[in-house]
Amino acid sequence: MADSQDLPVEERDDLEGLYGATDTMVRGIRAALAEGNLEAVADLVKPLHAADLADLFEQLNSEERNALVASVGADIDPEFFSYLDETVREEVIDDLDTEQLATVVQELDTDDAVDLIEDLDKEDQAELLQAIPAEDRALFEDTLRYPEESAARLMNREVATVPSYWSVGQTIDYMRSDADLPTTFYDIYVVGPSYRPIGAVPVSRLLRTDRPVPISEIMDTDLKLIPAAMDQENVAFLFRQYGLASAPVVDDPGRLVGVITVDDVVTVIEEEHEEDMLSLGGLREDDFYEAVIYTTRARFSWLLVNLATAILASMVIGLFDASIEKVVALAVLMPIVASMGGNAGTQTLTVAVRALALKELTPANAMRIVGKEILVGGINGIVFAILMGLIAWFWFDNWLIGLVLACAMIINLLMAGFAGTIVPLTLDRLKIDPAIASAVVLTTVTDVIGFLSFLGLATLVLL
């Protein structure tokens, strides 16, 4: 993800005074911890936002983290825990007793609390839930019954609701009196009989309307009702598509059970982004904070798949070992054809996978796009064929080698355009996530076709 770290230094200065967990701050806290000056640590940490404290904390090693927790102790903002990286959070939570954890959980919003509870193992979860008053416990247990990554896990259970026959004035009076509302909310939901949402009023509109006006007159009625079991990726899609600030969540019979706000969706979008980046890089999850052994094991499986495809490509080369023995230039040049095919294919693939995800690439225009990509591959294939053909000709003083290389380059770049679109389209049709599986299939294709076309043509023409 691009952010201030990628920017030239004058732009990074933009954040001066706006972001708390700076390098200077980390160094200051380290120095104070090393001196054992806990008072100085507390003074440095006190003015920090919980998100900045979490960032700082992640920078420290285990020993320093323990010392910091000891010095800040009970003063810690519960929000701190919801900002922490999951791996680091597990470490911290292990050190807390059930009672401390129960206090933290009850002070958090439902969605943040559930996010914390769901990571505990079954036993700790049961113990923690026992330590929470029955009413809150029922809410948590109810939410935990929905699958992970569902809308229910994102929602806050506290919602501002009013009946449709109220006026603006009644609504405002009720808001002023009632304590059981979320800290901040953007929309008020109007509910009908059996608590079904029938409309929504942005808070700013309520504020700007005269007291006698009935709520039903100013409410929006085209609500996007989110089923509690909906996958969070679809929730994010709806928020993005319609620019929503919040949306009501309903259970199976259609009753309002909670509300999702856009800040929760930003987190989901970040998670999706993370998944996409990682799967492109051949990883299942971010292992930055994981131990060496765990990281090694997690990366092993992808490397094993890669080994299999590499062996396949080698077997293709093995078919032509007699040709290589006679014309060793073939061994020197063959990786170029494979590499150019792989890169051109990856370009096409990247555009196609994105377009699939954004619903831009559909059955309606698939053939047009495949045609376009083959054409693009063909044109660049011809340009690079001429360029590399000439280089090979002069390098090995043999125009036939140049010609064979040029032909193989065109074939492989045409193939790259074709496979770069057909592979993700096919995987999508087969209900396999094209973001994860496309790259490995594609590079296998461009490697095999690259070696096969170059060595095969060479065997026909040169020998």
Next chain:
Amino acid sequence: MADSQDLPVEERDDLEGLYGATDTMVRGIRAALAEGNLEAVADLVKPLHAADLADLFEQLNSEERNALVASVGADIDPEFFSYLDETVREEVIDDLDTEQLATVVQELDTDDAVDLIEDLDKEDQAELLQAIPAEDRALFEDTLRYPEESAARLMNREVATVPSYWSVGQTIDYMRSDADLPTTFYDIYVVGPSYRPIGAVPVSRLLRTDRPVPISEIMDTDLKLIPAAMDQENVAFLFRQYGLASAPVVDDPGRLVGVITVDDVVTVIEEEHEEDMLSLGGLREDDFYEAVIYTTRARFSWLLVNLATAILASMVIGLFDASIEKVVALAVLMPIVASMGGNAGTQTLTVAVRALALKELTPANAMRIVGKEILVGGINGIVFAILMGLIAWFWFDNWLIGLVLACAMIINLLMAGFAGTIVPLTLDRLKIDPAIASAVVLTTVTDVIGFLSFLGLATLVLL
């Protein structure tokens, strides 16, 4: 990006009735357009959200688009234009006359309007601005003076502000009377002398407070004041970091000039995501809707860089042509070493680039992480060395080839761990975006080291 297209079919059904631009809808509109039944088209399109209409529109070919515009015509929601893909939007805008465009621009929020104006060429821009009333024009011109991708381009110029000596009641009365406010807003800003923001009150808090309470008593004072020239990536960082719903934008003297809301930031996050994905795939921009020639040219430069690095790797192979001539198995096996190094390196690189962007990888922990990655590379190197060494031994019935391959594998995977972290760290230090440049440097390193270690060791040991 992962969304409903990646999901199994039962999850995709989640969106039934919630998303308008479905395949069935596209087919319906196409059929009606083909029949020339413009009334049927209008009936289908009328209930659609502007965002869905934009999606549908993108699916159609030029002819169908023209027919659709003709049939919907003046009824079109101006928001439609802000949802359209840029390339497609340019096409549509070309068909509008200046007056029509001026009407659209004035009905949009400032940020969406500026987004549309900034894409026009200088001449059309000047003409359009002349067609807009002087007051609006001054606002647009002022915003356009700030650089592209700056906070100013994201902000809405209409802000709900009150002086600090007002009460809640006065504020509500003012909100009810004054028409020059944004359609929806989440925070009211409290301004001091010379219009400097000194506090913010979430609208829901205002609503819940009794009328006589002074605004200054309920306002938050730790504002994140965003300089108008701040890069949009830093703006997105602050919104994510502190979970902001809106933030005030100030000019150089510190006066409030606008407000950025979280929905604009979601768009920025999407853009960043797009940039990251595309640069990983060797692309500068999304060319899905671009013409063949433009696409071909845009991809050419990246392929040229790749060609240069591929030739470099080939030259390394060329150093050992005598060895390959004698033992052709070397040519067969050498791509495996390079490929495994490239993949292991990419895994490390992906984690490192992400961690840099999230400010998790910093000078404070860089050496620890480099050490960890070398260790991970070393362990996987040993495992794959044993595996592949045995395979090569039996394949070519030569245990020395297996041994050489095993050693080269360990060297290259150690190198992959080292280069996978050092390359992005170094680029970052040199103020070069590691997301864009790291991959090409890394694969050059793993190719060169892979070929050099395998062929070099083989030359020493086998010949």
